[in-house]
Amino acid sequence: MKELRKHSRRKIGILGLLLVTIVTLSGCAKEGLADIDNGELRFEEIMAIKVSAMLADEEVIGLNDEEIKDFVSLVNSFDLKRDDEAQSDKYGAPFVFTLEQSDGGKTKLQFFDNILMVNSKARYRISEGDGTMLMEYCDRVYQYEPELVKICRQYIEGKKEFSTKAGNIDYSIYRIEEMTFDDYKSAAFQTDEKVTEKNVGDYRMVTVGDTQPDEIGMHNYAVLLVDTRDKEVKGYAPTK
Incomplete structure (x- = not known):
């Protein structure tokens, strides 16, 4: 009988320890790494952050703990001004x-051209200084160019047509687009490629660089036609 009580107490003790452990672990699981608390922008107990370059259709990158804390600290330092009518450049x-x-909630913060959009609704302006810090942060965690942009860089740097501006094109600014056949025709590409309504889906229009002219009126950007099957540039659209 005493042996039975001993075993019973032991089982109760083990169950109690397990219960305490589970409660403790559950409590830890609910604690986030950091909180965003900047005016109207409030998001508590952030557990994870994933980032992607939206128009580039690139893979999603999961930030590590230190990168999450750095990002939250950066957002908390922004001087935010609500402006739901704010518009961004298309490039x-x-x-x-x-x-x-930790509660299962998900929020999307989209940064573009010094505009912060929350869940595709509320918009805020950030200063140029804040925008620069954000891009420097993104450069650290997103340290590579999309494959199609790399292909375009190699093409541009090897073609005399781009010799006057190749060194001034900013390849961290890019746009990768699918095309309709009408889009293809309107771009007026210089190409020998036989693009038709049936195969236009095999191509992408890739814009790299800044669309703002410099002091002598030169536009430091290029628009190229890339074949996604063999990963080659097949032509370019003349730009002023």
Whole structure:
């Protein structure tokens, strides 16, 4: 009988320890790495953040703990001004940060041209200085160019047609687009490629560089036609 009580107490003790452990682990699981708390922008207990370059259709990158803390600290330092009518330039490489919170909530913060859009609704302006810090941060965690952009860089740097501006093109600014046949025709590509309504889906129009002219009126950007099957540039659209 005493032996039975001993075993019973032992089982109760083990169950109690397991219960305490489970409760402790559950409590830890609910704690986030950091909180965003900047005016109207409030997101508590952020557990994970994933980032992607939206228009580039690139792979999603999961930030590590230190990168998450750095990003949250950066956002908390922004001087935000609500402006739901704010519009962005159509060129660029917008970054989308998906926040995952301990309660299961998810929020998308899209940064583009010094505009922050929250869940595709509320918009805020950030200063040029904040925008620069954000892009420097993104460069650190997103340290490679998409494959099609690399292909375009190699093509441009090897072609005399781009010799006057090749060194001034900013390849961190890009746009990769699918095309309709009408889009293809309107671009007026210089190419020997036989693009038709049936095979136009095999090509992408890739824009690299800044669309703003410099002091002598030169536009430092290029628009290229890339075949996604053999990963080659097949032509370019003349730009002024």
